[in-house]
Amino acid sequence: MVTLPETARAVIIGGGVVGCSVAYHLTKLGWRDVVLLERKQLTSGTTWHAAGLIAQLRATANMTKLAKYSQELYGALEEETGTATGFKRVGSITAALTSERLEELHRSAAMARAFGVEIEEISPAEIKRRYEHLNIDGVTGGVYLPKDGQGDPANIALALAKGARQRGAVIRERVKVTGIARQGRRVTGVDWVSDNGAERGHIVCDMIVNCAGMWGHEVGRMAGVNVPLQACEHFYIVSEPIPGLSQLPVLRVPDECAYYKEDAGKMMLGAFEPVSKPWGPIPDSFEFDQLPEDFDHFEPILEMAVNRMPMLGEAGIHTFFNGPESFTPDDAYHLGLAPEMDNVWVAAGFNSIGIQSAGGAGMALAQWMEDGEKPFDLGDVDIARMQPFQGNKRYLVERSTETLGLLYADHFPYRQKATARGVRRTPFHEHLKACGAVFGELAGWERANWFARPGQPAQYEYSWKRQTFFDNVAKEHNAVRHGVGMYDMSSFGKIRVEGPDATTYLNHIAGGQFDVPVGRIVYTQFLNTRGGIEADVTVTRLSETAYLVVTPAATRHADQTRMARHVGDYRVTLTDMTAAEGVLAVMGPHARELMTRVSPNDFSNATNPFGTAQEIELGLGLARVHRVTYVGELGWEIYVSADMAAHAFETLWQAGQDMGLKLCGMHMMDTCRIEKGFRHFGHDITPEDHVLEAGLGFAVKTDKPDFIGRDAVLRKKEEGLSARLLQFRLTDPEPLLYHNEPILRDGQIVGYLSSGAYGHHLGSAIGMGYVPCKGESAQDVLASTYEIDVMGSRVTAEASLKPLYDPKSERAKA
Template structure:
């Protein structure tokens, strides 16, 4: 067999599960004939062979839904193309709610489905029974019916994709274990293999890590972070049940269970609240089509509830009790795209028990990404570059995996905080904010003060779909920002230093804004892709002739660093450095911010001496800092950048000064920014959203010296006109809440969805931002319609505006 392993290939795919086979299939469909797939044992022998094979169309984002729908369509056509049956059967699915909160979630999901173009129907308990006759309706509040959902044969789907890939020229080699990846200058050069007692290396232009639960280990071969961990996953299969056939999938998330009819049997699977991580010391070398030891005690509570919910299970014998490993990621989203560390090493792994329904779409998306060199559409939620470096820690992965599996079926509350593997990253202000009453949430590993509890109040989240227990606290903090002065911790935001004689030219090439500004000037800008989509939304401050500071959201730091390095020319005399941990940042915001800062610093904060959009070094207390006059909340304010070793002193100085400044949390920052219609990277703006249609064309300087990425796309859009534009919406019902993905209804027709939502305490209602089609329309045309927003199936009237509803001229920023 070793004679059949080539010495070179355009791409080497590692892993022969359904994901690897899909990537090979789609690359060959794009004309990549020099494709090699290496599988350590037999195809499907890791996780694919024992997958439940559920194929659901609705996911939590438009992009993920697009990929799932693509998968179902592909599997329906594969048999005709390859002769291998995929077993696709679209009998639909029923999800039921046993609590009012879950019913609200299902109704919101149904609204989201309509916004995403997925056929959906809300069900009464009686209608649930009509769809799934074997259910016991005790405690059922209602449900949702998705007729396009279905199931398939996992192994055959993978084998059909593999055959299709072979037919188009791919080499698929079983029994070849990858032992190493050669990396030179951040580029993968070769893949080392062992087979039949022999060893070799394949030189290659691209490597794709589709290693499944081995993907973490494979990534480490090249110094690439792929955070995931295997967990035990349980299901039982009954004996044959007479007359049982063609049943929809039933999901009862409040009981952690799903039910799938398969050839006259019932497969009962579970996502239990506390999972069992597996293989903490590594996966056994000879693992192939293996099962794990049964643990009936662990599964028994699920089974007891299931027998009550579907009584016929009590009469059916158990044919199989199965326990097999699957990989889960820290945030329950899979990993896709080029690795930040080694850009030509791609990843498609960590599918959190939805690998079958995702494989077709994920393979298509990754192949197109590899072909174009850019994300084909909005894949930010699954981009491998969202992960933080520390997440490769094995203890962290084990602890978080105990929670992440169970969260798949837990209530998906807004603002829900992870409970495991906490306290890893803390700003220098952490202890002091805790003394002031901070309630912390976790974001990108950072403990961040989200809101402040009053004395004697529990410091905890009490979740609901309506106003949560901190709603009044946030309203009070909001007033502080709008009428007085509030300060909040921004230390978690990413800080990237770009130094060197070519720094200006480099940044002008990768940013839409003009970086030829004097030292001390702050430029708000975006990094664009070739289509004009927004890859990053940042501020760039020129510190000196050859030094700049780029500030970016905490979650996108790794991605933005990778983007900069990917576009760095070997001739560029620059250095790109992450200095996030080196500086703490205290945002001091509100109409009285000038007075507060003047009380603790001798610097001149007047408009004349310190205009908006500038930065200066200042004395503060007994230390030093750099103050940036910018604002993400729509008020007068400064972001004060303090060396980390002086941060605690500056906070003490501020508190001891007894000014009107009070601490506020990051929920309040978000509530304030949405009133001012400031965009949120990852929700309102993504690589799929054109910068001009996002209303950010003002930040793009097409007349600056030199070309830049996305310039042609911006000029073309300005000439051709907009396909859609972003509007701001305010609900007429002040009690209703917006989060994201609620349908936008224009003159009775769904035309889009809310990209981001929050409560506007000053404006007196929930505020959302979202795109609406506008081909051939003026702004007045877009605003002349009647708008509603659908919230949990109820359509609520909404005021629409193109300009920010709060301070539309931006006068308060420059007070």
């Protein structure tokens, strides 16, 4: 007899480690009417066969914070619940076989120090001392993390489930969700049936949480939401018992796609091969199942492993295991409120790091559900980053052949995905391609990142050093600083806000003042109630009742979703105009001359000053120009309807030939913006960063009576700043900065760079990052000595609160 409540505050679908963690953390916050439904048995999908590696260090500070939380939680769960989790800190070693991999590891070691993670760079000899069984031929060095661990995945999940039950959660196995009732943008309940089909029922609920793992895509469809993930085959072998084998650190040799774990006197070898095998559809009967062996697929990994770990060649294979894991298009898991619905939450797609992520992910999601706002920046994993097209099954299958292997691939800066490309193209794509454009991909958009010279391969050749495009970008940068450059900004999000309440609505959701003349451009932010930055936008008033909000390409979907959730009773409509208009930016000291060659309109300061827009004739067609800049120079963003885009490009390109007009890419835009100290959303400014501490108080108008975040801005003004965003310029022109390099103030680590790039005009690498300053004046902060840790070497840096390039913005307003 299945006994289930008829109502619940939250229904969690899926009883793997993540679903159990969400239930555990919701009940820890005091939620009692929580129901978790598992179609078969707890852990029977992917949790039961996970390797159980529990690492602390992740790619960002907040992901590291969540991983460290998971470790601490698993260590304490056994005492709380009486269920053994098998968690033990055995340490981990990652060994490099190339100089490039070693640089990556040394950069990650510097990052770890900034994040407060204990780490040690070790030589090949020290690796051998800590891991005597390893053949160190070809090993160039590595890193050792003494507090990394391993655990028993199934028991961790069962301990979390027991903790949730002890605080009142209802957890039922062998109950499948067969339907989800919806009304508008909300789910109202779930239909369920028992495993034997004898019983069925309906639970009315306030919200659901999709923790269905590799079934998450299908459960998402039932709920009306897009959860892009794909199951892939994941292989490992377990040896026969090896005499004398005792506890060892977890070992990773990513250059051979392999990880090793000692467990009860046996050795496990797992693989993240470069070309993986997507799997599906999933049979309805799937429970504690494994997939057919494919020794031919695994053999190349095993051959390298036998050489690297000779004892594996002598030990017999006890188990050859092939089990499915779910992977997302970008190797980051899905967490948060689904964009399509207002009460559907997601925690799924954990890309083989579910055990080490589950504790922290469950904690973060539960807090988000409790407060209605993210507890800290979760942009890396927020499901709102996913684009609707990424739910396409063919796209997911194609992309997943690559994403599994990317876990152990070199994580070079600017590395681009190679699969499932070409989905979204701007109206200028073919023109740019013919001129040598090398494309990157963001949110599915193909974007010209840099331009190859005639005869130069139009492709990336990755490195941690100066990459092959370094000089190309320098020339593009130089053109924008001294002549004129043109680049494609069509991928940036364009959201039209129209209706009789448009001004009042925007004044509520954003910090700027929008009661401005038609043609005025307002730069501002959408804030949360803590004064953190949810979006960084420019807003142009097109008419008395219409505005255009321009957002980063990657966040258009998330930003429009946020805007829609605040429409309420305002009489406005929101329309995504991104694909309707192509956008070309013409920037540089000679930009005005080029514009006058292609249009009879007046581009003088008197008619078209900085921060204004006007309708113009362009060639034989029409366009709208916005006088703004993200590169710090005189220039215009030219908005032209998609049907006239090709003509606009050809007109501008032809007119600029005898004045040295240079085509530029997104990398140039980044190197120019960082010289000017312009913030990059998702790096320098996030929902966790207060708008005043980000130095953007000028974009927030507190004399408005009511806007989201106003109280937090006024409170911060009264309390004073706790941190300031500084710009840094290395005094040595050689080292390169990317992000996450530690900031040292008077010899002590105080933070890390939120972004970094090479400043080709200023002649060295530039970084930005927050420095704590509670109770200090700006002068106090700047009076210190600053260094940046680049791969373990401290490099002196000049620090500034004002832009290092053109601090008075005279060039943009010329």
